Amino acid sequence: MTTASVASARVSVRDGRLTWASTPPVVLRRTGPRQVHVIAVGGGPLGGDQLRLTVDVGPGEQLTVHSAAATVVQPGREPGAVASFAVEATVAGEFVWRPEPTVVCDRAVWAPSISLHVAGGARAQVLEQLVLGRAGQRGGRCSSSMSVAVDGRPLLATTTVLDGADPGLSGIGGTAGGRSVGTVLEVGDAPGTEDGGEDGDVTWARTPLDGPGSLLSAVGTVRGVARVLGANAERTPAGVATGSGDR
Amino acid sequence: MTLVVAPELWLLADSRLPTGGHAHSGGIEAAVRRGLVTGPDDVAAWLAGRVPTAGLVTAAAAAAACALVTVPVERRAPSVDLLGHGRPSPDPRPSPATWRGAPTGGSTERGGPSLESGDGDVDWARWDAAISARTPVAALRDVSRQQGRAMLRTVRAAWPHAPVDGLGARPHQALVLGVATRAAGGTPHDAAALAVHHLTGQVCSAAVRLLGLDPLALAGVHARALAAHGPVVGTAAEAGTAAAAARDPDLLPTATTPWPEVLAVLHARSEGALFAS
Numbered sequence: 001m002t003t004a005s006v007a008s009a010r011v012s013v014r015d016g017r018l019t020w021a022s023t024p025p026v027v028l029r030r031t032g033p034r035q036v037h038v039i040a041v042g043g044g045p046l047g048g049d050q051l052r053l054t055v056d057v058g059p060g061e062q063l064t065v066h067s068a069a070a071t072v073v074q075p076g077r078e079p080g081a082v083a084s085f086a087v088e089a090t091v092a093g094e095f096v097w098r099p100e101p102t103v104v105c106d107r108a109v110w111a112p113s114i115s116l117h118v119a120g121g122a123r124a125q126v127l128e129q130l131v132l133g134r135a136g137q138r139g140g141r142c143s144s145s146m147s148v149a150v151d152g153r154p155l156l157a158t159t160t161v162l163d164g165a166d167p168g169l170s171g172i173g174g175t176a177g178g179r180s181v182g183t184v185l186e187v188g189d190a191p192g193t194e195d196g197g198e199d200g201d202v203t204w205a206r207t208p209l210d211g212p213g214s215l216l217s218a219v220g221t222v223r224g225v226a227r228v229l230g231a232n233a234e235r236t237p238a239g240v241a242t243g244s245g246d247r
Numbered sequence: 248m249t250l251v252v253a254p255e256l257w258l259l260a261d262s263r264l265p266t267g268g269h270a271h272s273g274g275i276e277a278a279v280r281r282g283l284v285t286g287p288d289d290v291a292a293w294l295a296g297r298v299p300t301a302g303l304v305t306a307a308a309a310a311a312a313c314a315l316v317t318v319p320v321e322r323r324a325p326s327v328d329l330l331g332h333g334r335p336s337p338d339p340r341p342s343p344a345t346w347r348g349a350p351t352g353g354s355t356e357r358g359g360p361s362l363e364s365g366d367g368d369v370d371w372a373r374w375d376a377a378i379s380a381r382t383p384v385a386a387l388r389d390v391s392r393q394q395g396r397a398m399l400r401t402v403r404a405a406w407p408h409a410p411v412d413g414l415g416a417r418p419h420q421a422l423v424l425g426v427a428t429r430a431a432g433g434t435p436h437d438a439a440a441l442a443v444h445h446l447t448g449q450v451c452s453a454a455v456r457l458l459g460l461d462p463l464a465l466a467g468v469h470a471r472a473l474a475a476h477g478p479v480v481g482t483a484a485e486a487g488t489a490a491a492a493a494r495d496p497d498l499l500p501t502a503t504t505p506w507p508e509v510l511a512v513l514h515a516r517s518e519g520a521l522f523a524s
Contacts, residue, residue, distance in 0.1 A: 145501065154380035159501040161300050169504060172283045173296020176506040194385065196513045205512030210379040210388060217383075219506045 004048030004076060011036050011065065013093070014058040026051050031066070038067045038099065045083040047076025047109060055089035055097075059119075067099035075107040075140065084111045092119040094188075098233070101129040101180075101226070106164070108140035113147070116187060120151040123188030127233055131180045131222050132164040139164025139179070148187055148213070155187065155211040175219055178203075182225040184216040184232045204228045253432025258405065259424070259441055262448050266420075267397040271390060272453030272522035273297070273446050277510035279457045280517075287464040290454045291472060293507075294447060298476045300502040303483050304381050305421045306442040307500050308374070310435035310487025312425025315369045316410055370494075371413045371422065377496030378419040384508055386515030388419075390524040395420040398427065406430035425487075435491075439483035447472045453522055 009022035013034065020036060022028040027039045038053065045051060057063045073083055089095055097114065104110045116124050126146065132139025141163040148156040160181060163169040175181065182204075189212060196205030201224025206216040218228040258264055275293050278284050284293065382388045395418040402409050402423060409430035414422055421442060428438035451465040451472075483500070490498035514520060 143502070147501075148380075154376050154497070156383060157377065157380040157497070157499075157501045158383055158503055160505055161502050162505075168292065168295030168299070171292040171296055172278050172289060173293040173507060174504040176278075176283065178506065181505045194512060194516065196509070196516060198513065203506065203509050203513070205384075205509045207384045207386070207512050209383060210376075210385075215383045217505050217509050219509055 004046065004050070004081070005044070006050045008052035008054065009038070010054040010056070011063070012056040012058075013061040013063045014056065016061075018063070025049075026053065029068075032064075034062045035064045035066070038065060040067070040069075040071060043072075044074065045071070045085065045110075046074050047078060047081030047083050049076075049083045051083075051085040053085070053087045055087065055091075055095060057089065057091045057093045057095045057122075059092040059122075061093035062095075063093070064096040064098065070100045071102040072134075073102060073104045073108045073110040073140070075105065075109070079107070080109055082109045082111050084113070086112075087114040088117075089115070089124070090117045091122045091124050091187075094123045096125045096127075098125070098127045101131050101222075103131045103134060104140040104142045104162070104164075106133055106137045106140055110140065110142045111145075112142075113145040115145075116148045118148065118150045118155075118187050121188070124148075124185075125187070126183065126185040127229055129180060129182045129222075129225055129229055130160075130162065132162060132170075132175070133179065137164070138170070141165070144183075146183070146185060148185070150187065150211055150213070153211065155209050155213055156185070156215065158215075176203075178219040178221070178225075180218075180220060180222040180225040182216075182218040182229045184229060185213065186215075187213040199224070202228050206232070252437075255406075255431035256428070256433045256437055256441075259427055259431055259433070260444055262445075262452070264401060265397070266401055267394055268445060268449055269452070270522060271394070271449050271524045272457070273450035274507045274511055274514070274524060275450045275453055276457055276520060276522045277514040277517075278507075279454070280520075281510075284454065284458065287454075287460060287468045290451060290460075290465065291468050294450055294468070294472045294476070296504045297450075297507060298443060298446065298472065299479050300504045301507070302443055302446045302476070303479050303486075303502055304500050305446065306439035306480060306483035307487040307490070308378050308381075308419070308421035309425040309428065309438040309442040310484045311491040311496070311499060312374065312422040312487075313429045313433065313435045313438035314425075314488045314491035315374075316426055316429045368413060371415065371418070374422060374496045375415065375419055377499055378421060381499065381501055381503075382419075383503075384511045384515075387511050387524060391419045391421070392417040393523075395423045398423045402427040402430070434484075435488045436480065436484040439480045439487060442483070443476060443480055444473060447476075457521060 005025050007026050009026045011020040020028045024041050029037050031037045143161050145159040202220030204218035208214050218225045425438045451469045455462050
């Protein structure tokens with residue numbers, strides 16, 4: 001690929017019908033009655049690429065979106081060119097976004113974002129793992145944004161900033177040398193309990209948000225973070241009451 | 248125009264102002280307890296990760312709160328009395344209009360300018376919710392509200408004209424700081440600078456108390472951090488002012504770094520900590 005890609009895909013579940021549309025390099029493939037995989041064709045993303053996925057989950061519907069393989073973000077021809085992938089989801093049912101890990105190579109600049117508009121009583125789960133660099137690399141720059149509103153009220157607005165080549169961001173005020181960062185976001189009626197732990201591989205914690213939801217963050221080795229995410233990937237049973245905020 | 252810093256701002260910058268800040272370490276105690284902070288350079292490293300991210304967010308929120316309260320031009324004190332006799336202002340200090348960056352047309356009444364929100368009441372609940380959404384760690388939301396409430400009491404005593412009534416009983420500290428800065432004659436840039444100064448000061452003084460580090464060396468870390476992160480203050484002031492002008496708290500920055508956030512949860516769950524956060 002020599003020029004940057006601008007591509008968008010969309011998937012919708014409404015009235016019992018799953019519909020989708022996509023163009024390369026982002027291709028959607030149905031892999032189950034309520035499941036879609038994102039397949040990136042032609043390698044990439046590269047610096048300058050702007051990719052977008054729009055999701056619509058209707059009332060009472062359920063949709064899970066995976067990716068077929070790890071995403072490896074490479075620098076583009078222009079130094080510092082940003083590659084972006086924006087996921088925008090409107091959720092009146094239940095939505096799960098669980099891609100394979102994303103590797104940000106040296107000199108790449110990656111700006112993924114996920115924006116969830118969740119109806120009251122609907123649910124969403126986001127499970128993501130970022131890896132700074134391939135083996136032997138420090139890793140590029142990444143700013144990963146998550147924005148969630150429930151019934152129009154903001155629940156979460158945060159951007160995790162990573163840069164393997166920035167001493168401030170890879171030091172103790174950033175990732176403390178951890179090569180990987182993982183996130184599990186639960187929105188809806190998931191329990192907002194506090195939890196956490198640490199060992200030689202990973203440090204992680206879960207905290208209730210100011211509303212119906214919780215956020216788990218893990219920092220450490222690629223394997224350690226994957227282990228924490230795997231242990232926390234299962235959805236908790238519906239109907240468990242959560243705290244209603246900290247005011 | 249002569250640039251004069253409003254003298255009351257020095258009070259807001261003073262760590263002895265009773266707002267409970269001494270009970271917090273800016274998160275560094277958790278790193279100290281894990282053996283990752285042993286000298287002044289490590290304190291500087293902590294600040295290098297936190298000031299441009301979480302510090303930027305707090306500073307921008309303070310700047311926005313400062314920009315949301317303005318001095319209406321029509322509040323200018325009359326230069327003649329009701330009988331039409333000219334009368335000089337009884338206030339010898341410079342008019343707020345000559346303070347650095349202050350809007351023109353401020354009141355010169357004794358006791359400071361009467362402050363009102365610019366066009367109608369500010370919907371502080373939206374700004375408060377925006378800060379909560381930018382503070383995922385529940386313990387840190389609680390800390391921000393504790394310090395906000397403590398600062399509210401101080402501000403009410405020091406600047407009775409400060410328009411803090413709409414902020415609620417437990418507002419986030421950044422909002423109180425912003426309104427107080429305005430009441431003291433400061434600008435959004437001043438509010439952002441004060442937020443960064445307080446974060447830096449908390450981290451540095453906590454490091455002295457936790458590790459017995461040389462206070463002189465940490466004063467150097469503090470001063471160099473303020474100089475190095477000057478651009479963060481500028482960015483925060485611009486972002487906060489823009490968000491306030493648009494009346495849109497969604498425009499506030501959202502940056503953070505992951506490891507200190509994880510440690511903040513673990514710290515709140517731990518026992519025997521010296522600092523609350």
